Amino acid sequence: MGNSLYDEIGGAAAVEAAVDIFYRKVLSDTAVSHFFDDVDMERQRSKQKAFLSMAFGGPNNYSGTDMRKAHAHLKEKGLATRHFNAVAGHLQGTLEELKVPSNLIDQVMAIAGSTHDDVLNI
Amino acid sequence: MPQLVYSGRTISCDKGQTVLDALLAESFVVPYSCKAGSCQTCLLKCVYGRVPEDAKAGVKDTLLKQGYFLPCLCHPTENLFLQSSTDTELFSTVTVRGKNFLSEKVCQILVESALPLYYHAGQFVNLRNSQGVVRSYSLASVPKLDKCLEFHVARYRNGSMSSWLHDSLEVGQTLDMSGPMGNCFYLPGNPSQDILLIGTGTGLAPLLGIVRDALATEHKGNLLLFHGSQEKEGLYLHKEITELARLYKNFYYYPCLSKEDASYPYKISRADDLAFTTLSDLQGWRVFLCGSPPMVNGAKRKAFLLGAGLADIYADPFEVKELRSEDRKQS
Numbered sequence: 180m181g182n183s184l185y186d187e188i189g190g191a192a193a194v195e196a197a198v199d200i201f202y203r204k205v206l207s208d209t210a211v212s213h214f215f216d217d218v219d220m221e222r223q224r225s226k227q228k229a230f231l232s233m234a235f236g237g238p239n240n241y242s243g244t245d246m247r248k249a250h251a252h253l254k255e256k257g258l259a260t261r262h263f264n265a266v267a268g269h270l271q272g273t274l275e276e277l278k279v280p281s282n283l284i285d286q287v288m289a290i291a292g293s294t295h296d297d298v299l300n301i
Numbered sequence: 302m303p304q305l306v307y308s309g310r311t312i313s314c315d316k317g318q319t320v321l322d323a324l325l326a327e328s329f330v331v332p333y334s335c336k337a338g339s340c341q342t343c344l345l346k347c348v349y350g351r352v353p354e355d356a357k358a359g360v361k362d363t364l365l366k367q368g369y370f371l372p373c374l375c376h377p378t379e380n381l382f383l384q385s386s387t388d389t390e391l392f393s394t395v396t397v398r399g400k401n402f403l404s405e406k407v408c409q410i411l412v413e414s415a416l417p418l419y420y421h422a423g424q425f426v427n428l429r430n431s432q433g434v435v436r437s438y439s440l441a442s443v444p445k446l447d448k449c450l451e452f453h454v455a456r457y458r459n460g461s462m463s464s465w466l467h468d469s470l471e472v473g474q475t476l477d478m479s480g481p482m483g484n485c486f487y488l489p490g491n492p493s494q495d496i497l498l499i500g501t502g503t504g505l506a507p508l509l510g511i512v513r514d515a516l517a518t519e520h521k522g523n524l525l526l527f528h529g530s531q532e533k534e535g536l537y538l539h540k541e542i543t544e545l546a547r548l549y550k551n552f553y554y555y556p557c558l559s560k561e562d563a564s565y566p567y568k569i570s571r572a573d574d575l576a577f578t579t580l581s582d583l584q585g586w587r588v589f590l591c592g593s594p595p596m597v598n599g600a601k602r603k604a605f606l607l608g609a610g611l612a613d614i615y616a617d618p619f620e621v622k623e624l625r626s627e628d629r630k631q632s
Contacts, residue, residue: 199610224611
């Protein structure tokens with residue numbers, strides 16, 4: 180006990196294990212996949228790794244401003260709370276698939292949820 | 302607005318403009334081809350000022366150390382003092398040892414490098430002819446199997462380099478070469494992994510190199526090669542690859558014709574379509590994709606969705622669109 184969330188989840192190895200599963204779930208979901216049509220997959224993957232590391236309570240240089248900038252152009256494509264929730268659902272599904280204990284999942288989801296306003300530029 | 306100092310002049314680089322576009326707009330002569338950060342034809346040296354990290358993607362460490370970056374990806378955030386590439390740092394001389402037509406439209410070129418070249422089959426180099434035209438070509442040869450470096454050159458309509466290589470190049474002549482570059486190649490770790498390779502046109506060249514490299518390294522997993530073309534002519538080396546598939550029982554070859562009434566042994570399908578209907582679960586597979594950018598980009602996404610890890614997908618889109626528009630302007 181007393182370990183950080185990041186250590187308990189499994190650190191960088193957990194991020195690596197989660198990123199492809201998470202990204203695949205997002206791309207397979209037609210409700211949100213169109214937001215990812217024009218992106219460079221490698222670049223997107225490294226951004227998602229950075230995001231997961233942050234959500235897992237690990238090393239990050241997260242900034243709300245960057246998050247806002249990165250999603251600003253999606254506003255015109257209709258990015259809304261329901262899309263945010265769908266992606267959050269895929270994050271939860273990913274963690275469940277990886278058998279992460281539910282108390283840790285709750286903590287990750289709370290951190291991920293805190294990005295809502297930045298992602299939607301509210 | 303950041304300023305660029307180049308060749309004794311100072312110009313400004315507008316917001317949203319790349320360094321390459323800013324230089325071209327001011328009529329500077331900068332060799333370039335793909336404008337997408339892959340071919341590295343436009344490499345320039347920055348001698349003062351900080352280049353954003355994005356503009357260094359894929360550039361070799363030794364070149365980064367010397368200040369090289371990719372002007373086509375560079376959106377400067379501060380003033381930059383630029384210098385054109387120093388030839389000797391980038392280019393060496395190779396001698397043409399063989400030239401054979403593998404089909405009406407595809408020419409095999411064999412060259413010998415005076416200095417030993419450390420490369421992997423599937424990487425690419427830039428070739429420059431005496432007129433200063435530079436284009437990227439993938440390596441079909443395998444270092445431990447072949448003495449010469451081998452390229453497959455498709456003739457493009459209005460393609461000044463491909464026409465020159467097809468029509469004018471002679472055995473014994475020299476060419477300038479830089480490279481190797483690119484990370485689409487075989488690594489011997491994980492020898493039991495199954496490997497899927499999909500290529501269109503001369504995208505076959507790097508894939509065939511990778512296949513021969515893997516087989517010579519005694520790769521144990523299956524290797525499935527899907528080669529696609531619109532017409533039979535495009536499926537060059539058909540006999541040789543069929544023979545290779547007969548010799549190695551873990552190597553399978555699927556020649557695909559997308560637009561012709563085909564009969565055995567050809568399949569009527571796009572190469573990627575056939576691959577993804579033949580294999581519906583790619584979990585644990587390694588995937589190599591070479592050829593037209595729409596095919597490569599679509600197949601990359603498809604392979605990923607079918608379970609291949611993104612780190613296991615190696616893609617080499619042949620960016621020829623820019624090359625064509627440039628050549629049309631010149632003619």
